[in-house]
Each structure stands twice: as C-alpha cells, then as structure tokens.
Amino acid sequence: MSVDGALAWLDSHDQVSIDRWMEWLRIPSVGTDPKFDPDTRKAAEWCRDHLRESGFEVDLVETAVPEKGHRGQPVVFGHSPADPGYTGPRILFYGHYDVQPPDPLELWDSPPFEPVVKPAEGKVGERVVARGAQDDKGQVTMFLEAMRAWKETSGKAAGGVPFTVLIEGEEESGSVNLERFVEAHRDELAKCDVVLISDTTMLGRGRPAITYGVRGLVYTEFTLHASDQDLHSGAWGGKCPNPLNELAKTLAKLWDEDYRVTIPGFYDDVAPLTEEERAEWKKLGIDEVEQLADIGLGPDGDVGEKGFTMTEREWARPTCDINGMWGGYIGDGAKTVIPSHASAKVSFRLVANQDPKKILASFKQWLAEHTPKGCRWSEVADHGTGLGVTLPLDSDYLQAARRALKRVSDTDVAMIKSGGSIPVAGMLKNTLGLDTIFMGFGLEDDRIHSPNEKFELSSFRLGARAHVAFIQELLEMG
C-alpha cells in the first residue's frame, strides 16, 4: 500500500474522523482544574485507545506524586515498531490532550464541551466549535487519523515508520512534570531523531506553513536598593541616590540609538540572517503596515533594531524588553517620596545558537558593572530560561515535511519562524538535543484560549493528509 491509499482512506472516512474528533472534544479535559481530573484521565484513555487501534503500543504513565500532595495528569506514551527494512529517522510526536478552562462561559454561543459543526460564514470556513477544537485536540486528532489511515491501509502502525508518541495532559499547566518525565525516559526518547509538533498556525488562510524556528527566552527580575527606608523628597531630593532615577538611567543603557542591545557579547552567537532567508521571507508578502494597524499604530510604529524589517526582527533577531517596572508611589494623587528601592522584570528573546544561561550570566555581570553609585542590586531572580530552536532550512527532516505538505496542499509551503518561545521544544532540545518541526494548521482567528474556539474542517483535513504524506516521505528517506 502507498500514500495514495491512505489519502483515499481519509477521503472516504471523513465523517467518521470528524465524529471521533468531536467525541474527544465532549470529554472536558480541563487539566488545571482538579474537579475535571476524572474527565481528563478519560481523555487520556480515549487517546491511548485510539493509538492502540492504530497498532501503537501505548500506556498511560502517571506523573502525579501523591506523597508530595502533587497532582498530575497521565502522559499518553507509546511507540510504533519500525519496519525491518526502515532506515529513516525515528520521530517523536509531541502533543497535549488537556484544554484551557472554558470561562467565561456566558460568552460562548454554544456549550464549550458540546461541539457543533457550523457552516461557512464570510471568510471563515465550515468549522467545529468547542473548547480544544484546535488547541490541541483538533491538531492531535489530525495525527491520530493519519496513523489510523496508514494502519487501515498498510496493516502497519504508522506504515512502518518508528514513532514515539508523547501526548501530555499538563501543557496548559506549564508542563510542570514534563522535564522529569523526559529525564526518566531518556533512554527511549534519545533514540528519536527529530520532534514533530502540531500546535502552531499557518501563515494565513490557504497559506500552509512549516515553522522551523522559535525564539528562546530569558526572564529576570531584580530590585535596585539605596536607603533602608522611604525618604521625604523635600529633605532628601538631590542629596542621595533615588532608586527610580537610577533604575531608569541604568535600564536605558541596555539599548543604543539603533535599538541594539549593548550587553557585551550579546550578539556573538546569533546566526546571521542569510540573504536566502531574507529573500524567502520577503516573498511571503507579509503586510507589516497592516500588522501595526491591527494594534493601533501607524507606520512609525515600525520601531526596532536598525537594518532589519519587522518580520526579520521577530524571526531572526534577539531582543530585550522591560516587561514590568515599578517603584515609589503608584496610587492616585501625589506622594513626595524617594523610595528605598525600585524593581523591574526584564526579558530577552533569543535566537538560534544563543545560550540562555550565557545570556543570563552576561546580563547579571552587566548589571553588576552598571551598579549606580551608592546603590546595590538584590539578587537577580531567574523566572525561566528557554532555548530557542531553529532547524536549518536545508534540514532533511524539514524538507521531507515541506514536500509532504506541498503534495497534499498543491501550494507553495511557507517556511516561517515564530518570535515566541515554545518551552517544550526548547526543553527537548536542551535535554535530548532534538530539533523540532512545527507543522501546525491553526489560523490566527481560531480563538484558542477564548470563548468559541474553533478549528476549520479544511484545516483539519489538510493536517490529516499532511501527516499521511509525511509518513511516505519518511519511508522514502531510508
């Protein structure tokens, strides 16, 4: 059997695939809320059973540590055996079956756990509306149905391609137990060659895309101290250090006139943007003026590192931002205070090859070297570092995914990056050294995390077909 058979199977089983997807959506797997724990487990079992029916060996692995009073949701963990002759890569598929809480309920047009199919309206196509319709049950179902199609038509799990499947129930809770899980199953996971995640978006409606890089993150918080008490600005204004003045003056030095970060060595490990990428991205035709208009800014809102377009800055350039800053009197009216301290949260988005630990260390050193006279920093809190991940455009895995998606969409596949950080991908890179292919089919208007979340049937079908075709590409890689 071949890819054509599996694709034909998808076509002829379209309605039962959608029915299964809606069946899963009816199980309210709100992982963050203990009162949904039985349902969340039921959703895990549903997923396990589905994979078993497609020939996978699957179990639920507990992450709870009851003796520590520690809740947890089981991981759906399984694998498919490799065909004897298979010499291609082993794929780690990651997804999650937990969903965001549905509140505020009153803003839903239909109950969040009673999925309905709605007809096309304007530019929005026919769609399933429910909590989790897209994030991530809808996107995972595409994969599950692709596996079923290959099993039904070839008789083999995943058509003989060795997959490891890790579908967790704690993604919306910050994947708090995932790293521990990965460490505990390192031997098996480390056999994989690349990660496949279906939890991102396309470039736009009818514009299928593969995301080949996300930015890393370093998030810090610190406080600048001067006097040991709040002072009256009459008696002390101009006499001793004001931590607010000094914090503003210090943080201002983080950037030069060209909006470049001034920390020594900050750009050392940044992979230069290639002319090829620049050209590719330009061809995508992203309307940056429209992006700015969407957030209420005119064209002069195009503010950032000199020499790069907005898209280039988001996808290929690191950045530094104050995410919070506070000190002194911030209530109504006036208080003539020189406060004893002032604080800030400062984060960095990093790009390929930048080591978050190294950036964190050099920022700490920079702060120490820029300590204002008469002041001191309290310890810099590390609110989390995440590794950026980027696959080279010529990666074999990436090219295979691209060919698969092109085969089923009959469209040029946009190779895009994301300015955000996907902590799971960074963690898998960090612990296992694995890169990630993000093959997602969401649309910006899918309202994930919001009332009336939806996933369009055309996206669902395209995603299932793409996963089917990806198996074929993998078989041919061997």
Add this chain to the structure above:
Amino acid sequence: MSVDGALAWLDSHDQVSIDRWMEWLRIPSVGTDPKFDPDTRKAAEWCRDHLRESGFEVDLVETAVPEKGHRGQPVVFGHSPADPGYTGPRILFYGHYDVQPPDPLELWDSPPFEPVVKPAEGKVGERVVARGAQDDKGQVTMFLEAMRAWKETSGKAAGGVPFTVLIEGEEESGSVNLERFVEAHRDELAKCDVVLISDTTMLGRGRPAITYGVRGLVYTEFTLHASDQDLHSGAWGGKCPNPLNELAKTLAKLWDEDYRVTIPGFYDDVAPLTEEERAEWKKLGIDEVEQLADIGLGPDGDVGEKGFTMTEREWARPTCDINGMWGGYIGDGAKTVIPSHASAKVSFRLVANQDPKKILASFKQWLAEHTPKGCRWSEVADHGTGLGVTLPLDSDYLQAARRALKRVSDTDVAMIKSGGSIPVAGMLKNTLGLDTIFMGFGLEDDRIHSPNEKFELSSFRLGARAHVAFIQELLEMG
C-alpha cells in the same frame, strides 16, 4: 515698659503658661475627623479668647460651605492695633490649632489628650507629652504667651506692634480652604509686610535656628502610550515600541552625568549660592556622613549635583525626582507582556526665583520634544505646584528675628534652609507677595504625627522669649 519686663513676666508666670498650654492640649482638635468637630471649634474659641485677653480684636471666621456639603474649621482671625508712633513692619502670624489624629492609640505611653509633664531622660529634656504638644499648639502657645507678656507689662496688645493673626484649623487637612480665605481677606492681609511662622525645627538640641528658605515644588504625572492593547513579547518583542523601554530611556535623559537636570533653562532663575552662604553653612558643622548612616547608606551615598555638598544641594539647588513609576506586569512571577502604556510621577524641588509654572511648562515641552518614535504621551497631570520662598540673608526682618533669638538664647543663631516645601508659605508668597520667617523651636525627635508627641519645656520657654524679644526688635525698627 520694655522687653526686660516682658521677659521677667514670662519667668514669673512660667507655670501658668505651661498650664494654659496643657489646657489647650486637653481639647482634642482632630480637624480631619468630623466626630471631633465640636472639640475642634472649642480649641478655636480657646485660642480666640486667649488672644482677646491679650488685647487683640479676634473673631472666628467660618470656612465651611454647608450648602455644598463642605465641612470646614473656623479660622481664628484677628489683629492688634499699631501704636500711633509705630513705623515698623506689620507682621502676619500664621499657625494652626488642629492636630493629627492620635492613632495608633496603643502606642502611646499616656493618653494623647491627657498631657503630662515628664522629667528629663538622657539627652531628652523635661517635656510635655500629648498630641499637638509641639505641632502646632505648642509652638503657637509660645507666641500667645509672648503676646500676653507684652499686654500684661505694657498694657498694649503686642506692645503696640501691629499683628495680623491667622490660625487655621485645617492644616492637617491640606489647608483646603486657606487660599479662598486669603483671597476673601486680601485687603487686610495685603497690609502685612512679612509672615512669621512657628512650625519648624531648630538645627538641633541647643542650636536655635531661623529657617530663611524652603524649596518650591512641581509634581506631575503622565503616561506613555504605544499600541492600543497589551502585546505578547514573543510576537512583538523587537517589532514595535515598548512603552517601558521607551519611558526608561526618556526619563534617563532628564539628568546628565553630573546629576544636573537637562531641561533647557531649568537653572536660569536659580539664585547662585553665595560664598557667604557656603561659608555660613559650613560653619554649622552638619555631619553629612552621619545623615547618610541614619538612612543606611555609606559615604558613597553622597550622590547628587556635582560641585555642591549635600546640605548645599538640599537648601540651594533644585532637583528632579521620579517619585513613582509603573507599567507592565508587576505581580509575582513572569508575564511576557509588552504593555500598551507605562506611567511615571515626576516632581521637581525648586529654589528661590524659580517659577513653578514656568518649570512645569518647560518640562511639558521637554517631554513633547522627547516623544519616543511611535509613541505618544497622554496629558501631563499637574498634582500641584508650590512656590519656594527665600528671604535674603540681609533682610531687615530676618536680621530682627535673628537678633531677637540671639538675645534670648545667648547663642549663635543658625541661619538654615529646608529642602522641603511649606505650601502655606508658597501660597502666601504667591497670592500676597509676602515672604516668610520660619522661627520654629521643634526638635527632630519630637515625634510630631506619631505616638508620644512631645515638646520640651526648654524649647517652649526659648520660643516664648524669642517672640517677646522679636516685638522689641520690631519696635526698634520703626
């Protein structure tokens, strides 16, 4: 009769003066709290009667506007006639009879409105402990007893010196009705030549002082806006303006490397510090290292405008301080937000000749000229401007007060300034053009506004004698 007679009268009536002072302290004139309104009025009547007994024409003038639902405490308003041959200045004495709320009551060693005389302990001398013991009933009583001494010994109110007396009951409520009162009585008040206020401190124990200048104030608040919504720093970090980054960068430009304010023209109207003043202040022997130690700073906390000592900066130099700054996420943990806006409260302490309105206008213009790319300011809120007041050291009035204080203390009188702002003095300068002599007898450890407020008997006696001697100096000025 002469000053010697009046001083002798004070000596021989010491106990009755103290008894009267304590009688007034027993009336709980907590002006801010409506439930004390009858007592507050009683305290005003007590003061009125005292002045009448000393030959003053005095009335209570209501400030309440009942039809506006507006509470108010009566002003004790009176005057003493000038002796036919008097050619010296007319003095406006300002004080207040309302006191701070006594809370927290449990921290008082004795009930706040049951004054007690406590014996000397260590460096602290014999003292009356009660709410208002110093601020301002104690300091006003010194003046009242001096008036009584002159009346008793010369037969004339204030010994024939024309005084206008304005003792209000709303000082602890921000003197909310005072400017209106002054406008309504402008004709009478404008006849005065100088203001006398007894509500400040000495340089230290046994170091009598006259305060000849206080700083002015401009207090502003404003917000910097970029996008019309909070943004995710993954998607937007480095792509568009971050109001927190830009606010820090802008405010940092307010000062140069020498901690001088960079707003054009800011120093134009600043009276230069004379070599004479520098020498005088140096002679005061103020221990700046100890001042810093008191607020937990080492000698490197001596941070401020280059070329001036700490005392010089407080008394003679204007300054600019951020008093509050906030924006983005300021809760626990991390949120990767690029906020739509960020805010700050910025104030200026001004010195002699600087016009608060002009400084406010130039700061607004400076902000406009430093608008970060892609951003806009919302309107700058004016939380109040106060005029600084300074008398030239060679002012005849000041010299008269200095001679009076030297005569009764037999000590060099420290001529000092204050970095704080006394809004009443600024308002009287602004509305009537009157300068103020601050002849106060408090000590830093009098705990005004705190439990166990006290005023030492030696301060009380010195103050009463100084006011007696000041009358003599005024008589001799004519």
